[in-house]
Amino acid sequence: MAGSGAQRRRSGQVLFLFVLPLFHPALCEPIRYSIPEELAKGSVVGNLAKDLGLSVLDVSARKLRVSAEKLHFSVDAESGDLLVKDRIDREQICKEKRSCELQLEAVVENPLNIFHIIVTIEDINDHAPHFPKDEINLEISESVSPGMGTILECAEDPDISMNSLSKYQLIPNEYFSLVVKDNPDGGKYPELVLQKTLDRETQSAHHLVLTALDGGDPPRSGTAQIRIVVVDANDNPPVFSQDVYRVSVREGVPPGTSVLRVRATDQDEGINAEIIYSFLGVADKAQHVFSLDSTTGNIKTHRSLDFEEVERFTMNVEAKDRGSLSTRCKVIIEVLDENDNSPEIIITSLSDQILEDSPLGMVVALFKTRDQDSGENGEVRCSLSRDAPFKIHSSSNNYYKLVTDGDLDREQTPEYNITITASDRGKPPLSSSTTITLHITDINDNAPVFRQSAYLVHVPENNQPGTSIAQVCASDPDLGSNGSVSYAIVASDLEPRVLSSYVSVSAQSGVVFAQRAFDHEQLRAFELTLQARDQGSPALSANVSLRVLVGDRNDNAPRVLYPALGPDGSALFDTVPRAAEPGYLVTKVVAVDADSGHNAWLSYHVLQASEPGLFSLGLRTGEVRTVRALGDRDAARQRLLVTVRDGGQPPLSATATLLLVFADSLQEALPDLTHGPTPSDPQAELQFYLVVALALISVLFLLAVILAIALRLQHSSSPTAWGCFQPGLCSKSGPKVPPNYSEGTLPYSYNLCVPGDQTNPEFNFLTSVDHCSAMQDILNNDTSSVLLASILTSSVEGDKTSKLVST
Template identity: 45%
Template sequence: MFINALSKRICYVLEYLSSCNSLSTSKKMLDRTMAWQVAVLFLFLLSVSSTHGQASYSIPEEMSKGSVVGNIAQDLGLDLKRLKSGKARIYTGDNTEYIELNKEKGVLAIRERIDREALCGQTTPCALHFQVILDNPMEFYSVTVEITDVNDNAPHFKNSEMEFKIGELALPGARFVLGKAMDLDIGTNGLLNYSLKPTDNFALKVQNEVDGGQNIEMVLQKPLDREIKDHIALILTATDGGNPKLSGTAEIHITVLDANDNAPVFTQAIYKTSTVENAPRGTVLTTVTASDADLGSYGKIAYTITNKADGIVELFSINESDGELKVIGDIDFETVQRFEIHIQASDEGGLSDSSKVIVDVVDINDNKPVINLMSKSPVLSEDAKPGTVITMINIQDQDSADNGKVHCMTDENMPFTLKSSSNNFFSLVTDGHLDREQNPLYNISVTCSDEGVPSLSSSISLSLQISDVNDNAPVFERSSYEAFVLENNSPGLSVFSVKAKDADWNQNSRVSYIMEESVVNGVPVSSFVSVNAESGVIHAVRSFDYEQIKDFTFHIKAQDGGSPPLSSSVLVKIVIQDQNDNAPQILYPVQSSGSLVAEIVPRSADVGYLVTKVVAVDVDSGQNAWLSYKLQKAQDKALFEVGSQNGEIRTIRQVTDKDAVKQKLIVIVEDNGQPPRSATVSINVALADSFPEVLSEFSDFTHDKEYNDNLTFYLVLALAVVSFLFIVSIIAILSVKCYRWRRERMFYKSNGNLPVIPYYPPLYADVGGTGTLQHMYNYEVYRTTDSRKSGLNYGRPCSESIVSLDNTSTLPPAHREKLINEDFDDEVSFVFEISDFPTQ
């Protein structure tokens, strides 16, 4: 085998050297023939060392009849006598003999001219396999002759002329698929490049595909103008890489059309499908689809197969209108394993797009794989780490070679994968993180396919239950809540409810609601509202007053029952809504008991004269605080009016002499609540041009006012004096008691050995004999019929107490202590004498 490989490489080197010769064509052919003869001679020398029982040779195609292929007798270690006696002969099996055996010389020679392209087509390597058989005794030898390519075929286009209809509105960059040229040669002798002339409007774009093929497109470089030139002729040239280079040409005729500015566009650049060999004619392989944004005839798409030169149109056809690709010929896997069908979608405006359909031909396979479950886990925790084994699978296929090689796969978009542990053994493992909340149950389908042609497969379904883990915190239905409560509500009122959901299961999804501690206006929020731990219903703990608090916020926490528990919180805002629970308050004019409110209006006042303005407020809000003013009562309603919005009292006619001087008005102030609340104010109006006239009319009211003012003053003064004396007496009593207690403590601590203290006997001059107070005050209030002359008299002290000093230091201690105790036992009393008011 090493010698065979070496001989092939030598042939390639000689062929390359021969192609690089710069002599004339005839000279090149001569040198190439000589090079091949040298190569053949060298192979004769190498074949002596070939393995007994087989021989391999390599020759170029198109060798003349009788040309020597190789010395088979020498290569197989046989002498000429053995070839003759054994009746040596060649067996090919297909009755096609390109090689003959010369038993006289022991060599293999060319019997028929060999055309590699006719023999093998594009298949490489191309080789003849036959056997040399001898009798007496019977011997069998295998011989392989590789046929190498010679550049004896020029590239050619199946269609020497190509026609395109292109709209003048086609944009630069528009692509048009050109038919590929065919070159029956292979390797460097095959097709390498294309050229397009002239290049005024179009350029040639050759794309090398991954599989080694080429896609030939004509690209518009600059816009076309039908009015200038409505027909363009181009020459497409295909050149191979042989020596000498051979080429072929095709003419391209372009007709410029009007106003088609949208080319068809395929939904896919490459379509892939497969079919079994010998598929019935009419079998639908796939459907290609293209769309065109144009309307009418320019939007109507026709599908055609463009690569007609390589026999595609004899095997496949496409429906021109719907793009359905069908089989119309006999497909042979041994001949071609893959087809590349180039599809062109063209509209009636001449614009087109191209796509490619790859058809894989598969052979026949008759045994399905057998899947055996060795073990499995029916339940898996959702926090299982990637790579956790779920089950073990054993695969058995009775087929051999590639038909017995099995590959297994699982459903896509599932967090599971199969890993091969050994031959025909697979482990199904997790390939990602599991989430029970999204998929609590997986039905995993495992499909095992062999490598036979066509591939056969078997599948099983596994049911896997995911157990729950507390990995989801409760989630509130809303990011924040806002509720409205009317003030003056009853305690315990259900305000509203919050709701949170937990995606976990069972105990992990059980939600409890807790109100987080916070302070509202210095008071814990729990004194305002409470939340039901089970239902999330929020209750009012107290009655709300809109005038004190208008809104407040707090947080509710939702906690699940997992271990450890998870929680989340939400902001809740309670808005207190106002009710009409406050009546309007009159700020001006000020009303007081016994007081006089009077406004003077000159009799010469004009119509619309501003008498006064009633000012009122309402502590409610909104429409509950909208105030309106009405004149409820008046002596002459035709004289005054009140502004309903501003409370201004104005005259509505001229004042006359017949109008009374004293006018009394009652104004009612009413809010806009439901039901409405109101307040009234009385206003005295004097119609006079001079102040004495007003005093004479309202003098009785002035006297009453002064009398009430004096009476109030005296009462307040008397109350203040009594309170002061009461406080002084309390302080004196506490001081005496404290002094006695301290003296007793000192006496007991010293065991009666106190220093001699002078004793002063209580010689008080007590007036009235009611206590120890030194002064007694008499209060007398007197009144007259004229309250302005009433007054309060303070009496002078009638006497003073005189304390006599006496020296008691000579008394015995027991008598001295008794006198001291008697002195501290005296009580303090106060005497107040208040005379009654005189009768009026």
């Protein structure tokens, strides 16, 4: 609510600035009041609020007040009346000025503005005329003829107009009368005129009373005693060469400078012609500024002149001879102004806290200038220091406004030291300056900025949970809560339900923590979107991407895909043509490693070989090739033990066993799996033994069937009678590979079957799995099983092309 109120006031100020020019002519005219001097304190001068067009509520809301160098008035906060605050003495305030006016400024806020007020102080008859001396001593020669006049000292009355000195009166007597004459400057002075010839011997002294009256109602008066001493004859008074002496003097002349010389002559001779000059009725200030040589009439400066203090001096100079005859003249000294006063800058109102989003033209300060010089020496111009977004608007009566003239940015310039310079137009010009400091108040106008546009982090797998993996940092040039940054994860390519179990971020420091150990083989990389958000209102934020690459460690050994083990875990075999030439590709060891990079670079090495120089193994390919042709002395069956190593540090490895049989066909390769001698005519012997074996098997089978039927007919439940027909006579673990072929490899789906209780490695019968159980039932339950086994063994060893192979 406070923010909206401030915004309405600010918008009101802006509207007032647009409306103000419409009323500018009216506002420029000062408000005038007229009051008599010595008005009682608290007296009402006028209703200022009404004259300014303000309501009673606006008086306090807009802080109506008046300002002046010396405040004689105040404003009633309830009624808006302009009241007398201090004693007002027109003579003290305005000195000898005919027109006495006090200039005030009425200041209102929201928006800030100023109005000019002129209060005219009217004179009242509060001063009685008074003479410089209470007693006037005159010496008049008895030889003076009637009609001779003697100028008397003037009375002074600081009041003006009708209240000033109006007339003089003299107590009636037979010898003297009073004549009031006009001065050249408009004043009046009394002159005592002799009406009757004096006789010193008859009356040597005369006492008169001179009264001065003003024109007030009622009039006020002052008196002076005139003592006249009659002296012996001196009938010619001095005479000045001019009635009025005028001279102009620059205010900068040093003390002791001769200003002018007055000259008077006396037609008398001797002692009666000796003239003495003196000031007559001169104000104390003039007597301190000028000195008069009583003998020569030369007037000099006694101290420095100041035009701003007194612009003109008016003095009366009396020339008196030794016979006490006198005359007088007026001396007017004009003081010429020089540019000896620098302009003054007076700050009347200042707003030193400025929002950085303040609009153009907003009033920051009000100030006025003053120069005590006159003419061009007192004309003042104002200027600002450069490179500041402010300017000056001139107002009336040397008033100025300092307003904004550009965009403000606290982050670039938090404060401005504005130097206001005032210069007059004198020759040479004088100037003065004052500096004000304006503080720019922060608003949340800057979003956080990350130090990097994107972050890339490498984290090795198998890291410790809870460790720090990265830190993001964003800066915000704003102040306070506007610049306080917090961090959070706002998006990721991981599933949201598992994100918190992988990583977390510290809201204060921006440190990213791993919540679990990463596995390169399961997760090689993931991406997070981190947000930096300040605490301003409204809050501003910025996002940055953080890509986490999970580095590989050598934690997986190679795995051999080929050659694969058989279903029972035994190694299979590969055949090699007997006529294979050198370089013939026999087989290929295929292995993989779940790691990556160097950790997955596999190399193949031969650990053991039945014939070391017969085969070669590709270091990187795993290809097994013949190095030379098979020799007569080389065994048909070869065994290679191959190790596969990765490129990790330390390296991990796996082994594979290759069983290689040199044969032109599979049937030829099977007998080579045994270690017995080869008969000279294997084809003939094999056919003979097969015929005999088939005959015996058929006979035994028929006997078994007959026996089974007979036992069934007798309802015998003895399990032994059916022992030859029970399944499972093979090993319960399934078909077995003869132990001596445990490292062989069959390239196709062949299985070697051995009776479950047979331990003789020389008895190998190659048949299909489906017929293994029935055959073993007969062999295990017949009394001729030993003989049959001997025959089958011989036949298998002698025939390399047996057709009992079941595919």
